[in-house]
Amino acid sequence: MRKLQRLAPKKAGLESTPGRRSPAYTPQGGHVRAIKGGHGLDIMGTLIAAGDRGAQVRNGKITFTPEDFRGSLRKGRESNLIVFVVDTSGSMAAKDRLAAVTGAVHSMLSDAYQRRDKVAVISVRGLKPELVLPPTSSIDVAHRRLEDVPTGGKTPLPEGLAMAEDLIKREALKEPGRRAILMVLSDGRATGRGGLDSLRAVASDIAARELCASVVIDCERGGRIRLGLAKELAKGLGAVCVEVDQLDARAVTGVIETI
Incomplete structure (x- = not known):
């Protein structure tokens, strides 16, 4: 029997119901990258976004804006x-x-x-x-x-x-x-x-x-x-x-x- 190609994951942002069959972006799974609207708080991604915006360290602190925050895009199975x-x-x-x-x-x-x-x-x-x-x-x-x-x-x-x-x-x-x-x-x-x-x-x-x-x-x-x-x-x-x-x-x- 000819081997079939596995389903490709859904596009980022189109999350699937977690399971154990096909690869997909799910609420659970391994970290792929930091994105807006991702799961939890990705500290490094948030810091990078703030730096790209031009945020500066003042008195040992960084002032973040809502646009800076990044979460985790996770890849698991659906x-x-x-x-x-x-x-x-x-x-x-x-x-x-x-x-x-x-x-x-x-x-x-x-x-x-x-x-x-x-x-x-x-x-x-x-x-x-x-x-x-x-x-x-x-x-x-x-x-x-x-x-x-x-x-x-x-x-x-x-x-x-x-x-x-x-x-x-x-x-x-x-x-x-x-x-x-x-x-x-x-x-x-x-x-x-x-x-x-x-x-x-x-x-x-x-x-x-x-x-x-x-x-x-x-x-x-x-x-x-x-x-x-x-x-x-x-x-x-x-x-x-x-x-x-x-x-x-x-x-x-x-x-x-x-x-």
């Missing part, structure tokens, strides 16, 4: 919202994809005390997608909600991505510091309304809005002719496309761990 969009259309292959996601979710949430991640799962099948697991960090909720998820039917993948986009936007309003990672498990086929044209439009919109980091796990299997639609979807999303030797919980979790 927690994430991981949104799975899984193609559950078809039969056996759909069950395998769902089992892989379910196992990965359970694995991740069993470590939630350390990582503080949230996960959500959108099932893509039939006439419209379904949010089978709203954002949660509870392994008990995930276990209940992911039991007996139906499979089969058409593949309304554009609608599934649109639902993920709306979900990520809503969650960003609630927790602006928690960055989202979109994980799409699909062969890239779209047999619902609008077909591939609609899929390309939604993917382009997600990429343009820079709402999340995206990864596509290519689920196309077998046959002499490969359509390469998952790779095309990944390109539209500005995502990495990953092929795994065997699609199971360990493979999906492994992809997430490399982000």
